[in-house]
Amino acid sequence: MHLEYSDEENAFRAEVRQYLADNLDPETARKVKEGANPSKDEIVAWHKVLAAKGWLAHSWPKEYGGAAFTPIEKHIFEEERVAAGGPEIVPFGVNMLGPVLLAFGSEEQKQTVLPRILSGEDWWCQGYSEPGSGSDLASLKTTAVRDGDHYVVNGQKTWTTLGQYANKIFSLVRTAKGGKPQEGISFLLMDMDAPGVSIRPIRTLDGGAEVNEVFFDDVRVPVDNLVGEENKGWTYAKYLLMHERVGIAGVPQAKEELKKLTKVAKETVNEDGDLLIDDPFFAVKLAQTEIELMAMELTNLRILYDAQAGGAPGVESSLLKLKGTQIRQELTDLTRRAYGPYAVPYTPEVLETGANEDPIGPRGAVMSAPKYFNYRKISIYGGSNEIQRNIVSKMMLGL
Amino acid sequence: MDFNLSEDHKLIKDTINRFVRDEYDFETRLKIVEEGLGSSDKIWGQIAELGLVAAVLPEEAGGLGGTGLDIAVVMEEFGRGIVVEPYLATAVLGAGVLATIGGHDDLLESVIAGEVKLAFAHYEPEARYNPKRIDSNALKDGDGYTLTGEKSVVAHAGEADYLIVSAVADSEIGLFLVPADADGLSIRDYPTQDGGRAGEVSLDDVTLGEGALLATGADAQAAIDLAIDRGILAVAAEALGAMEAARDLTLDYLKTRTQFGVPIGKFQALQHRMVDLCLEVEQVRSLVTLAAVKFDEPGPERDKALSAVKVKVGQAGRLVSEESIQLHGGIGVTWEYALGHIAKRLTMIDHSFGDTDYHLKRFIKLKKAA
Numbered sequence: 001m002h003l004e005y006s007d008e009e010n011a012f013r014a015e016v017r018q019y020l021a022d023n024l025d026p027e028t029a030r031k032v033k034e035g036a037n038p039s040k041d042e043i044v045a046w047h048k049v050l051a052a053k054g055w056l057a058h059s060w061p062k063e064y065g066g067a068a069f070t071p072i073e074k075h076i077f078e079e080e081r082v083a084a085g086g087p088e089i090v091p092f093g094v095n096m097l098g099p100v101l102l103a104f105g106s107e108e109q110k111q112t113v114l115p116r117i118l119s120g121e122d123w124w125c126q127g128y129s130e131p132g133s134g135s136d137l138a139s140l141k142t143t144a145v146r147d148g149d150h151y152v153v154n155g156q157k158t159w160t161t162l163g164q165y166a167n168k169i170f171s172l173v174r175t176a177k178g179g180k181p182q183e184g185i186s187f188l189l190m191d192m193d194a195p196g197v198s199i200r201p202i203r204t205l206d207g208g209a210e211v212n213e214v215f216f217d218d219v220r221v222p223v224d225n226l227v228g229e230e231n232k233g234w235t236y237a238k239y240l241l242m243h244e245r246v247g248i249a250g251v252p253q254a255k256e257e258l259k260k261l262t263k264v265a266k267e268t269v270n271e272d273g274d275l276l277i278d279d280p281f282f283a284v285k286l287a288q289t290e291i292e293l294m295a296m297e298l299t300n301l302r303i304l305y306d307a308q309a310g311g312a313p314g315v316e317s318s319l320l321k322l323k324g325t326q327i328r329q330e331l332t333d334l335t336r337r338a339y340g341p342y343a344v345p346y347t348p349e350v351l352e353t354g355a356n357e358d359p360i361g362p363r364g365a366v367m368s369a370p371k372y373f374n375y376r377k378i379s380i381y382g383g384s385n386e387i388q389r390n391i392v393s394k395m396m397l398g399l
Numbered sequence: 400m401d402f403n404l405s406e407d408h409k410l411i412k413d414t415i416n417r418f419v420r421d422e423y424d425f426e427t428r429l430k431i432v433e434e435g436l437g438s439s440d441k442i443w444g445q446i447a448e449l450g451l452v453a454a455v456l457p458e459e460a461g462g463l464g465g466t467g468l469d470i471a472v473v474m475e476e477f478g479r480g481i482v483v484e485p486y487l488a489t490a491v492l493g494a495g496v497l498a499t500i501g502g503h504d505d506l507l508e509s510v511i512a513g514e515v516k517l518a519f520a521h522y523e524p525e526a527r528y529n530p531k532r533i534d535s536n537a538l539k540d541g542d543g544y545t546l547t548g549e550k551s552v553v554a555h556a557g558e559a560d561y562l563i564v565s566a567v568a569d570s571e572i573g574l575f576l577v578p579a580d581a582d583g584l585s586i587r588d589y590p591t592q593d594g595g596r597a598g599e600v601s602l603d604d605v606t607l608g609e610g611a612l613l614a615t616g617a618d619a620q621a622a623i624d625l626a627i628d629r630g631i632l633a634v635a636a637e638a639l640g641a642m643e644a645a646r647d648l649t650l651d652y653l654k655t656r657t658q659f660g661v662p663i664g665k666f667q668a669l670q671h672r673m674v675d676l677c678l679e680v681e682q683v684r685s686l687v688t689l690a691a692v693k694f695d696e697p698g699p700e701r702d703k704a705l706s707a708v709k710v711k712v713g714q715a716g717r718l719v720s721e722e723s724i725q726l727h728g729g730i731g732v733t734w735e736y737a738l739g740h741i742a743k744r745l746t747m748i749d750h751s752f753g754d755t756d757y758h759l760k761r762f763i764k765l766k767k768a769a
Contacts, residue, residue, distance in 0.1 A: 001408075001468060003400050003692050283763045291686075291707045291762065298685030302402050319678050386671065393670035397650055397677065 127171030447513025467694025478640025493517025557588030713755030
């Protein structure tokens with residue numbers, strides 16, 4: 001037993017660090033580090049930077065243009081990306097649809113869809129949740145009825161993240177009724193600009209507009225766009241959700257957030273004239289969170305090295321999601337508290353490129369409360385934390 | 400990184416596991432506890448014979464290892480069996496001090512053979528968990544010393560053949576080897592909440608020869624610090640094993656206990672609590688691993704890892720104890736069921752070598768110094 005990275009792993013880290021230092025756009029990095037949202041163009045440019053190096057699709061095999069990273073390489077890449085201020089890689093094409101097509105898609109689908117994900121020609125979004133189907137995803141009602149060489153799709157999807165930038169959507173649709181709800185679901189590839197598709201933004205409590213509702217009104221989809229077999233979509237959907245949860249612990253992000261918070265606590269003076277880091281109440285909460293994160297980092301690494309050795313990423317990712325989201329939510333709470341009264345002003349626009357107004361109070365305070373509010377989502381999405389407990393209870397504990 | 404145990408460690412783990420299963424089932428343990436002897440000569444002899452005292456001592460001292468991982472591997476398995484033998488007092492602490500200081504090969508040999516037991520008499524009644532506050536005094540007396548003072552809650556003091564006692568000699572901290580039959584040494588021996596035994600040690604003009612002085616000054620302080628760190632790591636790993644035992648008992652009970660016509664593990668209110676319990680045990684395992692691996696690399700990261708694991712063990716130990724009992728219901732609060740005894744050990748571990756609050760404070764200080 002030892003806890004040192006190997007020479008190869010250290011060399012890989014150095015290579016990632018150097019490549020990002022040379023190629024990541026500084027303005028994009030500035031925005032990411034300050035908690036502002038990069039623009040569509042900035043995200044596309046970032047994806048191109050990674051694609052040029054073969055580092056965009058971490059889990060795909062090399063023959064399809066992927067990086068074929070090991071679980072540890074993925075983790076190291078994420079640590080370096082977060083430290084450098086690289087935007088999160090938009091997961092819908094590379095981390096969700098890609099693995100599903102590689103496992104279940106036709107050769108033609110692999111040849112046509114995958115390259116366009118890497119090139120940035122296509123931006124995919126996810127058509128899973130519906131207004132009446134959240135945690136109970138299998139109850140979804142959007143229908144696809146066969147009409148010659150087409151399916152005719154009717155229904156509504158929601159929580160479609162960054163759908164406003166997407167030209168493609170993969171959707172779960174109902175192709176058969178009766179039997180168990182899971183049995184009549186199919187997995188369809190659709191065009192966002194097809195007649196009958198419309199989109200409406202959902203503004204979230206932090207003021208952001210990252211999610212949308214998508215409406216399907218007699219949308220005609222060629223039958224060739226069916227992935228795998230009709231009515232077998234639930235299998236593919238679950239496979240995708242498993243991939244969605246990989247890396248969901250967010251250890252690299254949490255470490256970066258803790259580092260920033262510690263810096264703030266060392267620069268901020270409390271009501272008694274002491275630094276916040278010396279305030280007993282604040283220091284205890286900070287120390288508790290740091291201890292949980294120390295443990296979490298090792299828990300995450302234990303699971304990653306296990307996966308590296310051939311164990312499939314499975315139910316452990318549910319445990320990681322539970323603990324990771326608790327820690328990251330706590331960190332956003334502590335960060336907003338650290339800024340005291342200057343968490344109050346709501347002025348996200350001062351962080352936009354070319355903004356000509358100064359922040360009110362410390363620059364870091366601007367997004368502290370919005371991030372706290374925004375992060376309520378992380379224990380809800382990707383299967384709520386209660387659903388994760390159900391999964392662990394059934395799959396790991398056998399209850 | 401490599402999270403797998405070495406073949407040697409797997410062997411130690413299997414050995415203790417088999418020993419606990421074959422020789423130390425819950426009824427045997429309960430009998431030892433109720434007889435009030437603190438330990439069983441037979442069991443202690445077997446532990447020594449299996450080489451387990453040697454396992455946590457370095458080769459220079461006649462041992463077989465003595466690394467952080469050695470301590471953690473052994474103690475986790477003892478924790479699973481809630482073993483009450485004086486292993487912590489004798490092997491981890493007492494023999495640990497002798498090995499750090501060097502010399503005393505004959506004594507160590509007897510300890511390793513299971514013929515001699517030790518106790519580490521360091522903490523004092525007024526000091527709570529402060530390891531630096533020592534009022535006991537050693538007066539130079541001819542070639543020897545005269546010791547006076549009080550030592551509190553000394554684990555297995557009553558069974559020890561020798562006590563290793565800290566006392567201030569000429570304004571420097573010193574460590575002394577005190578035979579149990581020394582004149583002026585008295586021990587009020589008592590049972591502890593968790594089935595072990597401890598004693599209040601009074602030193603009333605205990606006269607010792609020249610050879611009783613083990614170390615003074617920086618050497619003595621370093622030996623004390625290392626002993627306490629070994630103790631922290633040992634009880635943390637022991638707690639991990641105890642938590643795993645509580646978890647396994649509870650999970651099994653959820654699957655077998657029927658109410659309202661179904662196993663109670665079918666109720667979501669209980670399932671979610673069980674998942675949270677299991678998650679905390681995994682977090683403890685991670686920090687025990689971190690502390691064990693860092694143990695042999697002196698520095699602030701190591702010290703932080705030790706305080707971090709002690710904090711986590713205090714908090715998770717409480718959660719696992721309370722939740723396991725609650726998930727069991729009535730059977731969990733009975734004397735004849737193992738769970739309550741596991742819970743008591745977990746709870747008392749938080750009262751050893753500094754509790755959760757003590758180590759949170761220490762963690763914060765170490766962070767600041769870093």
